[in-house]
Amino acid sequence: MPDTQVRQTVEVGYGGNERLMMNMGPQHPSSHGVFRMILTLEGETVVGVDAVIGYLHRCHEKLGETLTYVQYPSIASKTDYVAAMTSELAYVSAVEKVAKIDVPRRAQYLRVVAAELQRIASHCLWLGTWCLDMGGALGGGATVFLYCIRERELVLDRLEELTGARLLYGFHQVGGTRYDIPAGWDVKVRETVDFIERRIDEYEAMLGANAFFLARTQGVGVISRELAQAVGVSGPLIRGSGVNYDVRRAEPYSSYGDFDFVVPVETAGDCYARYRVRMVEFRQSIRIVRQALEGLPEGPISSRPGVKSVGQVRVPKGEGYARVEGARGEVGCYLVSDGGPKPYRMKWRGASFSNLAVLPHIVPGHKVADVVAIMGSVDPVFGEVDR
Amino acid sequence: MTLPPVAQHALEAFVVLNAVILMVTYVTLLERKFAARMQSRIGPYYVGRPHGWLQPIADALKLMIKEDIVPAAADRGVYNLAPVVFLVPCMLIFATIPFAPALGVADLGIGVLFFLAVSSLEIVGLFMGGWGSNNKYALLSAMRAVNQIISYDLPFVFAALVPVVLAGSLQMSVIVAAQQGLWFAFYPVIGQLAFLAYLVATLAAENRVPFDILEAESELVAGFRVEYSGMKFALIQLGEYAHMLGTSFLGALLFLGGWLGPGPAWLGPLWFLGKALLVFLVVTWVRWSFVRIRVDQILAISWKLLLPATLVLLLATGLVVATRGAGGV
Numbered sequence: 001m002p003d004t005q006v007r008q009t010v011e012v013g014y015g016g017n018e019r020l021m022m023n024m025g026p027q028h029p030s031s032h033g034v035f036r037m038i039l040t041l042e043g044e045t046v047v048g049v050d051a052v053i054g055y056l057h058r059c060h061e062k063l064g065e066t067l068t069y070v071q072y073p074s075i076a077s078k079t080d081y082v083a084a085m086t087s088e089l090a091y092v093s094a095v096e097k098v099a100k101i102d103v104p105r106r107a108q109y110l111r112v113v114a115a116e117l118q119r120i121a122s123h124c125l126w127l128g129t130w131c132l133d134m135g136g137a138l139g140g141g142a143t144v145f146l147y148c149i150r151e152r153e154l155v156l157d158r159l160e161e162l163t164g165a166r167l168l169y170g171f172h173q174v175g176g177t178r179y180d181i182p183a184g185w186d187v188k189v190r191e192t193v194d195f196i197e198r199r200i201d202e203y204e205a206m207l208g209a210n211a212f213f214l215a216r217t218q219g220v221g222v223i224s225r226e227l228a229q230a231v232g233v234s235g236p237l238i239r240g241s242g243v244n245y246d247v248r249r250a251e252p253y254s255s256y257g258d259f260d261f262v263v264p265v266e267t268a269g270d271c272y273a274r275y276r277v278r279m280v281e282f283r284q285s286i287r288i289v290r291q292a293l294e295g296l297p298e299g300p301i302s303s304r305p306g307v308k309s310v311g312q313v314r315v316p317k318g319e320g321y322a323r324v325e326g327a328r329g330e331v332g333c334y335l336v337s338d339g340g341p342k343p344y345r346m347k348w349r350g351a352s353f354s355n356l357a358v359l360p361h362i363v364p365g366h367k368v369a370d371v372v373a374i375m376g377s378v379d380p381v382f383g384e385v386d387r
Numbered sequence: 388m389t390l391p392p393v394a395q396h397a398l399e400a401f402v403v404l405n406a407v408i409l410m411v412t413y414v415t416l417l418e419r420k421f422a423a424r425m426q427s428r429i430g431p432y433y434v435g436r437p438h439g440w441l442q443p444i445a446d447a448l449k450l451m452i453k454e455d456i457v458p459a460a461a462d463r464g465v466y467n468l469a470p471v472v473f474l475v476p477c478m479l480i481f482a483t484i485p486f487a488p489a490l491g492v493a494d495l496g497i498g499v500l501f502f503l504a505v506s507s508l509e510i511v512g513l514f515m516g517g518w519g520s521n522n523k524y525a526l527l528s529a530m531r532a533v534n535q536i537i538s539y540d541l542p543f544v545f546a547a548l549v550p551v552v553l554a555g556s557l558q559m560s561v562i563v564a565a566q567q568g569l570w571f572a573f574y575p576v577i578g579q580l581a582f583l584a585y586l587v588a589t590l591a592a593e594n595r596v597p598f599d600i601l602e603a604e605s606e607l608v609a610g611f612r613v614e615y616s617g618m619k620f621a622l623i624q625l626g627e628y629a630h631m632l633g634t635s636f637l638g639a640l641l642f643l644g645g646w647l648g649p650g651p652a653w654l655g656p657l658w659f660l661g662k663a664l665l666v667f668l669v670v671t672w673v674r675w676s677f678v679r680i681r682v683d684q685i686l687a688i689s690w691k692l693l694l695p696a697t698l699v700l701l702l703a704t705g706l707v708v709a710t711r712g713a714g715g716v
Contacts, residue, residue, distance in 0.1 A: 022523045030605040044527070044682055133605045135678035139596030141605070143675050146426040212597050212677045215684055368527065369681045372605050 033382030064346035074170035093322035107176035122327035130376030176302025221374035235329025453617035465519030473512025528610030545697035563645035
């Protein structure tokens with residue numbers, strides 16, 4: 001869709017004589033970080049939106065050229081800091097692809113466990129902040145938010161036991177993982193996911209049949225199948241618009257082919273469809289975690305020796321693109337190597353960035369209150385948008 | 388010793404005013420504790436251990452010593468006056484509430500009418516605040532406020548009139564006396580429905596979630612009071628909670644039999660307070676369980692559902708009373 005068309009305002013049959021320009025962000029309670037929307041209002045209705053990004057730009061791709069293959073994975077986690085495991089995984093997968101390094105099966109399974117636990121934690125935060133957007137810090141939204149944070153905390157505890165860190169892990173390294181699981185960890189993880197599965201039932205009981213929640217989400221922010229494909233959204237957004245696309249299924253990596261799971265697809269394309277998709281993903285992630293822990297093979301956790309120097313990994317000349325299914329969609333990393341210890345060029349494909357591009361197409365015509373509901377259902381993380 | 392009537396009324400008003408302010412202060416603590424339990428938290432704890440008994444005082448003190456900021460572009464007069472204009476009607480509603488037989492500032496013959504009329508005046512202060520701040524968020528909030536309060540005052544009034552028709556009087560003490568046998572909240576069908584409608588309209592009239600679109604901090608930051616700080620903010624908060632408490636008291640008076648209850652007569656005010664807090668907690672319970680709905684949906688609920696329903700209810704009440712023969716007492 002051409003850019004000029006996006007900037008056009010929609011016609012809402014407004015009887016007044018003055019349009020109101022309103023800045024939502026960069027500092028705003030529901031901007032999910034630092035994001036600025038310049039809204040054009042006719043009364044309560046948004047007729048045009050201009051999205052301004054870049055407030056959190058940290059030159060990540062340039063940084064990637066100055067740090068070695070050993071150093072960068074722990075920085076990669078800072079792109080999408082809510083789902084750090086998957087962005088690390090995308091980077092090391094790209095390096096492994098270019099250098100043709102094999103990953104032991106045990107390490108592949110551990111990566112899957114970490115990635116799926118991360119997806120659960122990320123979706124917990126999504127549900128909480130989304131309800132906070134719709135329900136307010138002084139209302140039922142805050143209640144859901146605190147419930148979700150409570151469950152996310154359990155997952156973070158498990159990840160802390162695994163890696164020593166709670167948010168940015170440095171778990172992956174080229175050729176495998178940095179840490180093996182501590183004794184008794186798998187039992188704890190099983191207990192945690194069992195517990196969270198029961199709690200997800202509670203969330204669905206609280207939200208699924210709630211007339212106010214349905215009124216706020218159904219039919220709001222509809223992304224048609226064509227629009228989703230034209231803009232290039234991915235993850236829960238495109239699955240909520242009726243496209244059965246999941247990188248884990250379309251192009252299995254890290255032995256995802258071994259596991260039995262369902263890719264949820266909803267056809268409505270509205271906020272509620274995206275909610276449904278993510279709620280099923282919660283359960284499917286739990287299923288995958290259980291299967292991976294069940295079938296965890298013995299063996300080494302890395303095909304390469306432990307890290308002794310920062311220039312240890314050298315990648316032959318070449319280039320490659322690796323993609324993984326992050327919590328927000330397809331996270332890709334494109335790498336060009338000139339044979340040295342650092343990449344010659346590195347490029348991120350952030351899921352949030354591509355998903356956010358759909359906002360100007362779907363927001364106009366909605367009320368101000370819907371803007372935050374749509375934003376929350378897109379679930380952007382601005383570390384990943386601006387990088 | 389007998390005081391001249393003017394002095395006596397002044398004294399009564401002084402006592403009631405301070406009692407209301409004290410109650411409002413501690414109602415905030417009650418709400419915070421209640422919300423905390425709902426959210427599996429503890430809530431205020433450290434200021435005044437155990438359980439934060441001094442937290443409301445600390446909050447009030449903090450707000451008092453905060454810097455008072457007036458935006459450069461604000462309409463100074465309107466901006467400064469708004470908190471007072473907002474607070475006065477919210478406090479005035481307590482003038483007509485009797486806390487027990489003959490315990491109150493004034494048990495007017497038109498008590499309910501006075502209450503309803505004064506309580507809807509708060510919108511003036513609210514709109515002044517939103518307009519005077521010269522802020523787009525505040526202005527949007529003020530426009531929403533006018534929409535919402537006009538829409539919900541009518542169902543609120545109609546629901547409150549059902550007990551009035553049943554009792555045949557606008558005087559609060561008479562309405563309570565008429566509930567001697569049966570509280571109006573339990574009056575078959577019409578009373579029960581009216582109580583429900585009253586609770587819904589109360590939520591909207593007090594701008595609580597799911598109807599808190601004026602405040603809507605995730606959209607409008609803090610709505611009409613986004614530019615207020617320090618003492619002015621405290622006055623607006625005080626007014627809001629006073630209004631909420633006032634409508635809770637009115638609900639207890641109209642539907643839950645006021646000070647009626649088992650035990651000796653001196654327990655009456657305590658019964659009354661307990662019932663008012665019950666109404667308050669029901670409203671709070673709803674507030675902390677639902678997400679906010681949109682402005683157009685709120686208006687649709689009022690004009691398409693609540694208003695016709697309460698109107699029919701009021702007519703039905705009239706029919707019941709007419710067929711019952713004697714109106715009320």
